Amino acid sequence: MRRTWALAAMLAGTLLAGRAALAQQSTMPPDAKVYIIWPGDGQVIKGAFWVRMGLSGAGIAPAGVEKANTGHHHLIVDADLPPLDQPIPNDHNHLHFGLGQTEARLDLPPGKHTLQLLLADANHVPHQPPLYSKRITVTVVQ
């Protein structure tokens, strides 16, 4: 299943990017930074909440749009960073914001959860060097 997805993504990437090989990763300005504006690390939250995604020193572009110094957000929930030289998986633990969104509403079960942002290029592949936020922990209560 995972392999099928990766193959499909590779095919889509090839179609979209044409000559751009997956091995050639996009770059970002050295001072670019991605961070979670809200919630704060260690925050206790009641019920569903909005995650606000911050990016400084670079721009947001929807998936599929090739433009220097841009990317789109991915929110990693309760998971480690995925391989940084491949398209980011698309599942419940890896949320894609391919429309260029900068906020997301999360409704997580009560308990401790980790959140981390990872920016990726037009083909969902992280930049080189990768741009990711600190991994924060929140506690959801009912």
Next chain:
Amino acid sequence: MSSIRLQTLWLSAVVATCVVTGAVAQGTGSAPPAAPATSTATATPRTPAPRDAYVYIGWPLDGATVYSNHVKVWFGTRNFGVAPAGVSVKNTGHHHLLIDAPLPPLDQPIPSDSHHLHFGLGQTETVIELPPGTHTLQLLMGDADHIPHDPPVTSKRITINVRAAPTH
């Protein structure tokens, strides 16, 4: 022989005319439907935005007093996406920060000057320099061609007070 040749010539002329008029008719026929999709400076139709799309200034807060000439402003966007200028993707736009200025005309490209800052790379925050005093800030989304959407996606106009950093 010569009459046949003449007839052939006449026929080809008719065919050529048909092709030309056909092309012209096709050109004029296809132009109006294409206009709403790509709004240009001359076209009146604006890029549509969902009714629930909105932007807001996440920081600073309305009425805040800021003790620095450098003010970080972050742009909140909900039910809408961010895309660089020149990129036409449905339900996206790029931010413009209006400083001490009312909303510009909504059917024209947003001016680009010190009161209308463009964030055409798709930036979602900035740091601006303001002299001490009271200032207003407002966000206005523009489409690929810097023209506001329909309905316009704009934030509340907030007021902040900038004071010089305290010296000891």
